[in-house]
Amino acid sequence: xxxxxxxxxxxYVYLVAIVxxxxxxxxxxxxxxxxxxxxxxKLYFGLTDIQIEITASSLLLGCVVGVSGAGPLSDRYxxxxxxxxxxxxxxxxxxxxxxxxxxxxFILARFIGGLAIGVASMMAPLYIAEIAPADIRxxxxxxxxxxxxxGILCSYLISWLLSGIGVSSWRWMFAIAGLPSLLFMVGIFFxxxxxxxxxxxxxxxxxxxILSRVNGIRxxxxxxxxxxxxxxxEEGSVVRLFQRGLRRPMAxxxxxxxxxxxxxxxxxxxxxxxxLTRPTGxxxxxxxxxxxxxxxxxxxxxxxxxxxxxxxxxxxxxxPLLLTASGGMGLSMFMLGAAFFQMAVPRAxxxxxxxxxxxxFSVGMGPGVWVLMSELFPTRVRGRAxxxxxxxxxxxxxxxxxxxxxxxxxxxxxxxxxxxxVICVLTFVxxxxxLPETKGKTLEEIEQWWRY
Numbered sequence: 029x030x031x032x033x034x035x036x037x038x039x040y041v042y043l044v045a046i047v048x049x050x051x052x053x054x055x056x057x058x059x060x061x062x063x064x065x066x067x068x069x070k071l072y073f074g075l076t077d078i079q080i081e082i083t084a085s086s087l088l089l090g091c092v093v094g095v096s097g098a099g100p101l102s103d104r105y106x107x108x109x110x111x112x113x114x115x116x117x118x119x120x121x122x123x124x125x126x127x128x129x130x131x132x133x134f135i136l137a138r139f140i141g142g143l144a145i146g147v148a149s150m151m152a153p154l155y156i157a158e159i160a161p162a163d164i165r166x167x168x169x170x171x172x173x174x175x176x177x178x179g180i181l182c183s184y185l186i187s188w189l190l191s192g193i194g195v196s197s198w199r200w201m202f203a204i205a206g207l208p209s210l211l212f213m214v215g216i217f218f219x220x221x222x223x224x225x226x227x228x229x230x231x232x233x234x235x236x237x238i239l240s241r242v243n244g245i246r247x248x249x250x251x252x253x254x255x256x257x258x259x260x261x262e263e264g265s266v267v268r269l270f271q272r273g274l275r276r277p278m279a280x281x282x283x284x285x286x287x288x289x290x291x292x293x294x295x296x297x298x299x300x301x302x303x304l305t306r307p308t309g310x311x312x313x314x315x316x317x318x319x320x321x322x323x324x325x326x327x328x329x330x331x332x333x334x335x336x337x338x339x340x341x342x343x344x345x346x347x348p349l350l351l352t353a354s355g356g357m358g359l360s361m362f363m364l365g366a367a368f369f370q371m372a373v374p375r376a377x378x379x380x381x382x383x384x385x386x387x388x389f390s391v392g393m394g395p396g397v398w399v400l401m402s403e404l405f406p407t408r409v410r411g412r413a414x415x416x417x418x419x420x421x422x423x424x425x426x427x428x429x430x431x432x433x434x435x436x437x438x439x440x441x442x443x444x445x446x447x448x449x450v451i452c453v454l455t456f457v458x459x460x461x462x463l464p465e466t467k468g469k470t471l472e473e474i475e476q477w478w479r480y
Contacts, residue, residue, distance in 0.1 A: 037241055037242070038161075038164070040241055040242065041159060041160060041161065041164075041168065041242045042168070042171075044159060044219055044220065045156045045159070045160065045168045045171050045172075046171060047212075047215040047216070047218065047219055048111065048152050048155050048156050048172070048219065049152060049156070049171045049172045049174070049175035050175065050208065050211070050212040050215060051111060051114055051115070051118075051148035051151070051152045051172075051175075051212060052148070052152055052171075052172040052173065052174075052175030052176040052178075052179065053175040053176070053178055053179040053182070053208060054115075054118045054144070054145075054148065054179060054205060054208060054209060054212065055145045055148050055149055055152075055175075055176050055179060056175065056176035056177060056178060056179025056180040056181075056182075056183070057179035057180070057182055057183045057205050057208075058087065058118065058121065058122075058141045058144070058145055058179075058183075058205060059087065059145060059176075059179075059180070059183075059297060059298075060179065060180040060183040060184065060297050060298075060327075061183040061186075061187060061201050061202060061205070062083070062084050062087065062138075062298055063183070063184070063187070063297060063298055063299065063300060063323060064183065064184060064186075064187025064188065064190075064191070064198075064201055064320050064323065065187065065198040065201050065202070066080060066083070066084065066298075066299075066302060067302070068191075068195050068196070068197055068198040069083060069134075069198055071195050072195050072196065072198065073131050075131075077433045077434070077437070078434075079131070080302075080433060081429065081430050081431070081432070081433055081434065082135070082430070083131070083134070083135060083138070084298050084299075084429050084430075085426055085429045085430040086135040086136075086138040086139050086142065087138040087139065087141055087142040087145065088142060088422055088425050088426040088429055088430075089139060089142060089426060090138070090139040090140060090141060090142020090143045090144075090145070090146060091142040091143075091145050091146040091149065091422035091425070091426070092142075092146065092419055092422045092423050092426060093142070093143060093146065094114075094117075094142060094143035094144065094145065094146020094147045095146035095147065095149060095150050095415055095418040095419050095422055096146070096415065096419050097147075097415075098110055098146060098147040098150050098151060098415055098418075099150065099412040099413075099414060099415025099416070100412065100415070101113075102150075102151055102154070102225075103225075103228075103412060106221050106222070106225055107151055107154065107155040107158070107221065107222045107225055108155075108216060108219055108220075108221045108222070110147055110151045111147070111148065111151050111152065111155065111216055111219075112213065112216045113147060114144045114145075114147040114148040114151065115144075115209055115212045115213040115216060116144075116213065117140055117141070117143050117144035117147070118141065118144040118148075118205065118209035118212070119206055119209035119210055119213070120137075120140055121137050121138065121140040121141030121144060121202075121205075122141075122202055122203060122204075122205040122206040122209055123137075123203070123206055124136070124137030124140060125137040125138055125141065125202035125203075126199045126200070126202045126203035127199070137202075146418070146422060149418055149421075149422070150414045150415055150418040152172045153169050153172050153398045153399070153401065153402040153414075154402050154410060154414050155222055156168050156169050156171070156172060156402070157169050157399075157402035157403060158222040158223065158224040158225065158410070159220070159222055159223060159238070159242060160242075161242060161243055161247075162468065162469060162470040162473075163342065163468065164342060165342075165399075165403070166341040166342040166346070166399050166467065167338055167339070167341060167342050169395070169398060169399045169402055170334070170337055170338045170341055170395040170398075170399060171338065172398065173334055173337070173338075173390075173394050173395035173398055174331070174334045174335060174337075174338055174395075176334075176394070177327070177330040177331045177333075177334045177390055177394070178331055180297065180327050180330055180331075181324070181327030181328060181330065181331045182327075183201070183327075184320065184323040184324045184326065184327040185324050185327065186201060186204060187201050187320050187323070188320040188321055188323065188324050191320055220238045220241075221234070221238070223235040223236075223238040223239045223242075223252075223255070224255055224410075226238070227252070227255045227256060227259060228259055232252070232256075235252065235255075236248060236249075236252055239251055239252055251470070254470065258406055259406075274405070274406075274409070274413075277404040277405060277413075278405075278413060278416070278417075280400075280404065280462060280463065280464075281400070281401050281404055281405075281413065281414075281416075281417035282416065282417055282420045283458060283462075284397050284400060284401070284417075284458075284459075284463075285397065285401065285417045285418065285420045285421035285424070286420050286421065286423075286424040287354075287451070287454075287455040287458065288393050288394075288397045288421060288424075289421055289422075289424035289425040289428055290424050290427075290428055290448075290451050291354070291357055291361075291389075291393065291448060291451050291452045291455055292357075292361060292385075292428065292445070292448035292451070292452075293389050293393070293394075294425055294428050294429050294432075295428065295432050295444075295445075295448065296326065296382055296385060296386060298429055298432075299432060299433070300322070300323055300326060300382060302433075303378070303382075303441075304322055304375070304378065304379075322379060322382075325379075325383065326382060326383065326386050329383050329386050329387050329390070330386050330387075330389075330390040330394075331390075333386070333387045333388075333389075333390035333391040334390045334391070334394065334395060336391050337349065337390065337391045337392065337394070337395045337396070338395070341395060341396065341399065341467075342467060342468070345465050345467040346396050346399060346400055346463070346465060346466055346467060347459065347463050347464075347465045349391065349392040349395075349396050350392050350393060350396045350397075350459045350463065351392075351456060351459050351460060352388070352391070352392055353388045353389060353391060353392020353393045353396065354388075354392070354393060354452050354453075354455040354456040354459060355388075355452075355456050356384065356385075356387075356388030356392075357385055357388045357389055357393065357452045357455075358449045358450075358452030358453050358455075358456065359384075359449075360381050360382075360384040360385035360388060361381070361385060361445050361446065361448045361449035361452055362445075362446060362449040363377065363380070363381040363384070364378060364381035364382065364385065364445040365441075365442040365443065365444070365445035365446035365449060366442065367381060367442070368440065368441040368442035368445065369440075369442040393455075397421075400463075400466065401414060401417050401418070402414065403466045403469075403474055404466070404474065432444070435447070
């Protein structure tokens with residue numbers, strides 16, 4: 029019996045979590061790269077506002093479809109195989125989005141990328157939560173969010189650097205994601221399967237080995253019994269999720285998932301380059317390059333804020349971070365809306381509001397919601413429950429992305445951002461009144477709450 033099995037290895041679990049979080053890097057890159065590409069796609073294909081909304085939303089439709097199937101597939105075939113399938117779809121989408129001659133071909137490639145993101149967005153935090161020790165679970169799950177914002181930052185930086193190529197630069201923006209997709213596929217071969225999923229399948233011996241390597245022999249033995257006890261009391265059907273004892277966590281997860289999106293984050297992630305050029309109406313390739321410089325700053329702020337979240341989420345707790353985030357996001361949206369109501373729209377005020385909003389989101393609503401969604405449910409139904417919550421998230425994201433430009437035309441840009449500010453206020457109230465604190469609890473201890 030070696031020292032790692034006796035004491036456990038934090039290094040090992042961090043390495044496993046980092047490999048799983050590469051899916052978050054691809055998720056972030058594929059989600060945000062459309063921001064830098066849209067001005068060039070508009071010029072290349074001659075897109076209208078409606079066509080821009082459809083082009084940006086095609087990925088999100090794929091997300092909804094992908095996550096709908098991810099839960100049952102992961103419960104049946106395992107978390108590791110589901111992540112491998114996502115990696116293959118990421119690679120296919122990167123190639124497909126770089127080579128089309130017609131808009132419908134591009135939309136199809138982005139839909140395939142959405143399938144990959146849908147699977148990865150659910151499976152990575154779920155997998156990490158199921159393998160992580162309770163005392164650092166929030167930090168490890170937040171690694172996935174840090175990977176997402178790292179992917180966003182990379183996409184903004186690469187888009188800015190490639191913008192000088194000209195109108196066709198969008199092809200290279202998408203093609204470059206092929207390399208990390210391939211590396212992710214290779215890395216998955218070295219990941220263990222989720223020990224909780226193995227126990228559910230009756231494979232107790234390999235689960236014990238993995239838990240021992242993560243927690244050490246003594247803690248692994250205790251945790252293994254807790255997992256077996258928890259699984260013995262649970263039924264795996266979707267109907268079970270809406271029965272007494274699980275209705276509350278299911279409702280909390282769905283509402284949080286929807287609120288994370290309808291507070292307006294993807295108006296920034298997808299459309300900030302167009303928001304920054306809208307006051308002047310200057311839609312040339314050079315103006316797009318200038319807007320992409322500001323996007324790089326947005327990406328840096330998101331990254332640094334997520335690093336802060338990574339280190340404090342297990343100290344401060346989930347609820348205080350989410351309250352701070354939703355309140356700050358609301359103030360930022362009201363400031364952004366106020367900027368557009370001025371006669372001469374101040375670019376500095378727009379940038380300050382965007383930077384502030386992204387910082388608050390990235391330190392709280394971004395990582396916090398994913399952490400909570402991965403913690404709230406029993407092992408036997410966790411895959412299906414995460415699927416329902418994540419479907420709700422991506423459906424909300426699809427609605428926001430598909431309607432944002434139209435909403436600005438109806439309410440004016442200032443009115444649209446004030447609308448999102450009001451939703452941020454409602455989010456604060458929901459978190460304050462309905463959310464429990466899960467900091468420092470094992471998944472099995474959290475499950476016990478819902479039984480009484």
